[in-house]
Amino acid sequence: MSLFLEFHVIQNFAPSNLNRDDTGAPKDALFGGHRRARVSSQCTKRTIRLGFKEHQLLPPQNCGVRTLKLRDLLVERLCARPADEAAMKVEAVLSAAGLKFKDDGNTEYLLFLGDGEVSALASMIDASWDEVVVSAEKKSKKDAKAGAAGNLGKKAKALLDGGKAVDVALFGRMLADMPAVNQHAACQVAHAISTHRVEREFDYFTAVDDRGDEDSAGAGMIGQVEFNSATFYRFAVLDLNKLLGNLQDDRELALAAVHAFTLALARAIPTGKQNSFAAHNPPEFVGVCLRHAAPMNLANAFEKPVAPRRDESITEQSVRAMAAYKDKLEAVYGSHEDQWLALDLSGQWPTGSGAATKSLQELADAVQAVATKALTEKG
Structure with a gap:
C-alpha cells in the first residue's frame, strides 16, 4: 500500500x-x-x-555528514594511533573498497555518510590495524591498494549501509565508484x-572608512545587492x-x-x-x-x-x-x-x-x- x-x-x-x-x-x-x-x-x-x-x-x-575529507574524519576517530600512519592505512582500506583519492587526501567527490558508518569504518580499521601493511616510502594509491590485506576492502564496503542516518535515508546518495551502496x-x-x-x-x-583622512569626502566602498x-x-x-x-x-x-x-x-x-x-x-x-x-x-x-x-x-x-x-x-x-x-x-x-x-x-x-x-x- x-x-x-x-x-x-x-x-x-x-x-x-x-x-x-x-x-x-x-x-x-x-x-x-x-x-x-x-x-x-x-x-x-x-x-x-x-x-x-x-x-x-x-x-x-x-x-549524516557530506564531505570530501573522509580520510581526515577517520583519522580523527583513530586518535589513539599515529596520525601519519592512520592516514595511509585509512586510504589503503578505502581504496581497496573502491573509493578514489586525490593527492591531497580528499575523495574525488563529496560523500554523504551516516555517523554510524564513519564510526563502523574507524572501528574496523582499528581492529584490523596490523593487517593493513603500507610502505612508508611508497605512498602511491596503487601501492596503498595493494598493501590492504585480505578482504578489508569488502568489509569496508559492507559497512556502508546508510548507518541509520535519517538525512541519508531522506535525501539519498550516489557514490559513483560504489553503486552497490547507493541509496534512493x-x-x-x-x-x-x-x-x-x-x-x-x-x-x-x-561604506564609510571610520579612519579615513579628513580631506576624504567619498565612501570607502560602494556596491549594490539584488x-x-x-x-x-x-x-x-x-x-x-x-x-x-x-x-x-x-x-x-x-x-x-x-x-x-x-x-x-x-x-x-x-x-x-x-x-x-x-x-x-x-x-x-x-x-x-x-x-x-x-x-x-x-x-x-x-x-x-x-x-x-x-x-x-x-x-x-x-x-x-x-x-x-x-x-x-x-x-x-x-x-x-x-x-x-x-x-x-x-x-x-x-x-x-x-x-x-x-x-x-x-x-x-x-x-x-x-x-x-x-x-x-x-x-
Whole structure:
C-alpha cells in the first residue's frame, strides 16, 4: 500500500536574497509565463539537514555528514594511533573498497555518510590495524591498494549501509565508484516558487572608512545587492514505506524521523544574506496530507499568479487559492482515505479540510500519530 506524507507550505519573506545564483542575484524561474522568485530544492534540503542538528531534533548518531575529507574524519576517530600512519592505512582500506583519492587526501567527490558508518569504518580499521601493511616510502594509491590485506576492502564496503542516518535515508546518495551502496531518497523536495510575479530590486550601498583622512569626502566602498520579497509555495513529499526500508525497518526511528522532518521543514529558512536582510519569517500555513494513491504538488494553483490587493494579503489569497485547487484536484485524483492536518495562521484554510492544530509542536505530534497509525495498519 502506498503511503505518502505531503507537506504544503505558504511562507512570505520580507526583502531578502535567500538563495543566490552565480551572479549573486536571487534565484528565479518562469512559471505560468511569469517571472517567479525561487529557492532551490538543494538549498531547502541543506537547511533541513542543518536544522536537525541545530535544534537537536535527532541524536548525532542518526545524522549524516557530506564531505570530501573522509580520510581526515577517520583519522580523527583513530586518535589513539599515529596520525601519519592512520592516514595511509585509512586510504589503503578505502581504496581497496573502491573509493578514489586525490593527492591531497580528499575523495574525488563529496560523500554523504551516516555517523554510524564513519564510526563502523574507524572501528574496523582499528581492529584490523596490523593487517593493513603500507610502505612508508611508497605512498602511491596503487601501492596503498595493494598493501590492504585480505578482504578489508569488502568489509569496508559492507559497512556502508546508510548507518541509520535519517538525512541519508531522506535525501539519498550516489557514490559513483560504489553503486552497490547507493541509496534512493525517501523524500522529494520541490523548488519553492512565489505564488505571484516578482521583479528584482537593487540596494545601492556605501561604506564609510571610520579612519579615513579628513580631506576624504567619498565612501570607502560602494556596491549594490539584488533582492526581492515574495510569498512562496513550498512542497515536499515523503514516502513512508521507503523511509522505513532505508532505516533498516527501524519503525521507532522512522517515526522519530517524521516528527523531526515536520519541525525542520517548517523552520527551514535559508541563511543567504541574512546579516543584510534578517528575513526570519516563519510560515503562515503548513498543511500535511497523508496520501494513499499518488502525491499531488499543488503549485498549479498559482499558474495564474496571485495579484496584490489593498484589502487582503498575498499570503491570505495564496492559502485560499491552494485550498480551492486542492478540492478540485482531489475530486478527480484523491482517495477517501486521504487525511489532512493543518497549522493555519492566515484564517483562510477551510474548517472542514482536516484537523486544525494550534502550534508547530502540536502539528508535528499529530503528523507522527497519523504516520504511526498508517504504518501499523500496513502491518
